[in-house]
Amino acid sequence: MKRSQALILGGLASLALLSGCNQKGATESARTDTAPQEKQVAESSSGPALAVVNGEPITREDVMAFVQYKQQIQPNAQINPALLVNEMINTKLLVQEAERKGLDKREEVQRQLQVHRAAVLVNALVGDFLKGLDLSDEELRKEYDAQIAGIEKHEYKARHILLKDKDKAEKVLKELKPDGSNFAELAKKYSEGPSGRNGGDLGWFAASSMVPEFGDAVKQMKKGEISKQPVKSEFGWHIIWLEDVRDTPVPSFEESKERLKMIVAQKKLQEHIAELREKAKIEVQGMRPPTSRPDTMPPAEESSESAAPQPMQAPDEPVNP
Template sequence: MKKQLLRATAIAGLLALGAQGAFAQNIAIVNGKAVPKARMEALAQQVAKSGRPVTPEMEGQMREEIIAREVFMQEAEKQGVAASDDFKTQMELARQTLMIRELFASYQKKNPVTDAELKAEYDKFAAANGGKEYKVRHILVEKEADAKAIIASLKKGGKFEDIAKKQSKDPGSAAKGGDLDWANPSSYVPEFTEALLKLSKGQMTDTPVKSQFGYHVIRVDDIRNAQLPAFEDVKPQIAQQMQQQKLATYQEELRKKAKVE
């Protein structure tokens, strides 16, 4: 009798150890089915990739999320959801999305933008936007006669800012007294740029300047050397833009190579 009791106790101990081992490898047992820790690790990696720290509190939330998913998955399997045509269609679309995403991620990893490419792109930007910047005001009207009347009024002492607020049709600058802030001359339409470059600091156009938008009265408030951001300050933005350009080129190359009938 004593030997049987000892044997039973030993078996119970082994079963307990086995249960502990099972829980060591799994985060839970749901309706008799083990939920492996690997799911928790996979979800934690996804969270970490998004830039969020995996805190102890978040680990508890993730565990509850994984258990809830297992409960819902078991019920979905019981109801045969996976056998429906709609489910199969959605799964195929999801598979395609994941594969394409991984393809593009792999391409970008194998074809990073180099520092030399970044510097060359910055130098190109600096060459196009260097030189002088102009602080300009303008008044935009629909008719040439109105622009001529405004110029006459300004020459008699009218205040540019006040007239711009009352008469300018440019929604972006009228409320600011016609102020267009600092900009490179090339950022404007050609007719505006051509007239602008003929003016010195404090000068105003003597005649209306016609463009696709209407008639402009232009005044130069100030001129300075272009204030370009330092390379290191804009390097991340340039890198992102060039990565997108490289990826777009790769996508276009794949489309061109494909035989579509």
């Protein structure tokens, strides 16, 4: 969900940076103390202020919202509350300075603020929608069965040497020992693909995850075999050594449950968006409106335990099992 996250996090970033933008009456000084006369201003429905910057409060709730934003950007980062408050004070000062210069009145800034406001609202709506879902095991099991049905029976572990020139590939092929004992050495020496530095190691992969010519060749080979001829693909000529074959590991239903919830919830959200589009009056100027559902939420990222087939790729980099 990288694109959705980028939009949402962008909105949260702006929310944190622009908190208090609509509060006026800032003085020209940059005092950050909490003098008694300012404490009364600082008391609000959001609770007592942790700091007051030119009469504008930074509350505990403001800090918590900023913490959540930070954790989404850097999940494992250690957050120092004192430093965070200081960072928010600096942000508040910069916002006040921008307002004094009238930057918030600029047309392009207003447009950006509207975009960020929309992102925050969408994030809130999606959160409410997902919280309201009550997914049954029956729904999850149905999705699990569909995912399992798409899994290939076998996975392959192979190395390759990639060369642009066929004649050179044939010469390298003749240097290889039948048992593959010098394959990694020759891959490091000759391969023109990124995996060459790793001895041509591609790790475990499904045949369908590779370009068709490579995947088809691997499926026809036996364990321990080196391709008799270089295999041509759009990337060049491949000399392949099939090191091992195994049954594709399939995660159990219980192991997949959390991921299944995410997938089913995503589908339901897409269906909800489709319903909104059906009910809405949409006029698109200068282009044809899409007939399919918009790619509002890209497919969930696959983990190593994913039951879904991997996307096709070039056999140039090691593939995680």
